[in-house]
Amino acid sequence: MNFKIRKANLEDLQELSQLFNEYRVFYRQVSNLERSMEFIKNRLLNNESDVFIALVEDKVVGFVQLYKLFHYIKLEKQWLLSDLYVQPEYRGKGISIGLIDRSKEWCIETGACGLMLETEKTNHIGNTLYPKCGFLHDEGHNYYHWWR
Template structure:
């Protein structure tokens, strides 16, 4: 397949923001391109995340966003695979797997101990995809949130 993966920079802001907006809409959030653009720009300006875009036939059709964390047991850097999205018109072509594999390579290149992620229990696609890509389900932990 003729896909290409590229690390996003500010020159890719509009493209990354449009895909991020589509991703949020997929997760039942309001369509708000401008707010997404500002959010992505802040992440890129402050080097708070790494975004990788996947291109097929010259069009950006998906992305993965990684945030740096630190693992308390391994005492090493790790990456949070926070966001993974492939436009519905391009699913079933192995692009999500390609983005995950690229993220694993990024771990190796940056000296990180691995990737972690969470997804909704109702995300049937993701809950089948991640184990196929070598992720192990951690049933020992509960995730809690506090929102102000």
């Protein structure tokens, strides 16, 4: 399948927000297109994340969202691959791998030491995909969250 990947901008807001909303629903969140759009718009306007989109025939079918972090051991910038989503009908066609590869290129372009990510243990698609893309599973750490 032919697809292209490019950095998202505000002109992509409508389509990207729809996909972001679908992504949230995938993770069992209540659909809220308005808040999804506001969230993505703020990330783009404030340069708080970098988003790459995958397009098939000029239709946005997938995205990856990266947030800048800093690695305490390497003492360098790294990127958190926070969100990766491809519409179900476009899965298995290399688009997720393409988005991950573009994220790796972004690390090189920005002088970052690498990418990190976390996903649910029940995300069988992601837990199969990430090792195929060269990610190593870190069994030495537990990840905890605090929510207010």
